[in-house]
Amino acid sequence: xxxxxxxxxxxxxxxxxxxxxxxxxxxxxxxxxxxxxxxxxxxxxxxxxxxxxxxxxxxxxxxxxxxxxxxxxxxxxxxxxxxxxxxxxxxxxxxxxxxxxxxxxxxxxxxxxxxxxxxxxxxxxxxxxxxxxxxxxxxxxxxxxxxxxxxxxxxxxxxxxxxxxxxxxxxxxxxxxxxxxxxxxxxxxxxxxxxxxxxxxxxxxxxxxxxxxxxxxxxxxxxxxxx
Numbered sequence: 049x050x051x052x053x054x055x056x057x058x059x060x061x062x063x064x065x066x067x068x069x070x071x072x073x074x075x076x077x078x079x080x081x082x083x084x085x086x087x088x089x090x091x092x093x094x095x096x097x098x099x100x101x102x103x104x105x106x107x108x109x110x111x112x113x114x115x116x117x118x119x120x121x122x123x124x125x126x127x128x129x130x131x132x133x134x135x136x137x138x139x140x141x142x143x144x145x146x147x148x149x150x151x152x153x154x155x156x157x158x159x160x161x162x163x164x165x166x167x168x169x170x171x172x173x174x175x176x177x178x179x180x181x182x183x184x185x186x187x188x189x190x191x192x193x194x195x196x197x198x199x200x201x202x203x204x205x206x207x208x209x210x211x212x213x214x215x216x217x218x219x220x221x222x223x224x225x226x227x228x229x230x231x232x233x234x235x236x237x238x239x240x241x242x243x244x245x246x247x248x249x250x251x252x253x254x255x256x257x258x259x260x261x262x263x264x265x266x267x268x269x270x271x272x273x274x275x
Contacts, residue, residue: 050079051271062099101151115190116152120183127180134185135178145179152191154223154233161235193229199272201226203260207252209245218242220252224263232263
């Protein structure tokens, strides 16, 4: 991150892909020239597709959207389900779905986590195909973010009680929003066996609060004020 007064440039690096984010075009061009001068690289212009995620902008409404429609289409073609009928609920091979739920599809994190625990008989594979049908009908959905000067981190968390019939462990989930847009989410089994519904909820709340604080600290480290 480079800061000069109220202006900044953030360089995001993933292996050999670089994404530059700035609030000042002059600084952005200076960093771009520096990188091109010192490294063998290609300038792809304004970001529209990064590591399998499509980026959409509506500058007049100050909206930004993230979609994995292209990736979902490839997964459907891989399993010969590109022409399947759309499903209404998510209930495919899980490894292929994992990247989607990690990046832009928090709506399937629970079911992908459940399928990852099983898939050793025909009934589980039938259930996995329902997720692909659901994605077929919702592949145009995307995460949406709107510009805001009021950055508030809001978190939601919940847990069942002893939902796993094999281990009697509870399954938890959380979702964090920044300025109204989803930025972090997770679903999984708790590491301990709770002795009551209250204990399962307390364990979920404690762990998710720790994550929320680390998220807020990360945003603060970028020089942005949060509440």
